[in-house]
Amino acid sequence: MPIKPHSTYLYKFPIVQHGTHWYHSHSGLQEQIGMYGAFIMNKRKEWDIPTLPVVLSDWIDMNPKEVNRSLHNQTDWFGIRKNTTQSYWEAVRSGHVKTKFTNEWKRMTAMDVSDVAYDKFLINGKNQNEQPQFKAGDKVRLRIANGGASSYFWLTYSGGKITVVATDGNDVQPVQVDRLLIAVSETYDVVVTIPKK
Structure with a gap:
């Protein structure tokens, strides 16, 4: 409790x-x-x-509730901040357009392991x-x-x-x-x- x-x-x-x-x-x-x-x-x-x-x-300096909301709404906000978004043109050019559509259907953005763009990394x-x-x-x-x-x-x-x-x-x-x-x-x-x- x-x-x-x-x-x-x-x-x-x-x-x-x-x-x-x-x-x-x-x-x-x-x-x-x-x-x-x-x-x-x-x-x-x-x-x-x-x-x-x-x-x-x-x-991250952002309110954790806003971080959680952004992740659940599958926004590209953190990907844009980390410069890790993938455009449809990049997916077509690299031969991964099917993967991009499949991942978007599953609500998985290109950055699925470390989804948040952190402001700082701390020691103690x-x-x-x-x-x-x-x-x-x-x-x-x-x-x-x-x-x-x-x-x-x-x-x-x-x-x-x-x-x-x-x-x-x-x-x-x-x-x-x-x-x-x-x-x-x-x-x-x-x-x-x-x-x-």
Whole structure:
């Protein structure tokens, strides 16, 4: 049941898992106005390095009700903003006019995976995030969650390799990567070393 404004409700349940997770509201369109965040459950014995939660998300300045209305009415507004609309002439020229008609009959515009043209992409609710407490040589565990509604994020690190140590709340054999694609709702724990300037 929804928790009424200015009130609290205490949930009690046994913790049998650990790791990086995230939460979001399922009431109305609250998630689209920022009702989400990191949900981290520590093991009894964690790594002895600093940990930093990082929630990635997408944001649009438009009222979520208007976004929802636009999506249900199959307007091309977001496609126009993202320059991803397909004209009938383009469909004819590329030999996909039948597909275009079929998709329009199904009310599927050309842009069906990431339908919204977002105004911003956020890190912990802000458009940038500085952490001046870390110094060159420090190792930091980033607990990353993709709280975006429909955006995938490529994670890269200008300081070198990223060491993946957990995914979706489960520890994994550490593996080093140059970059990491994080899909909607996925979480990754990565370890990075702060480089010298």
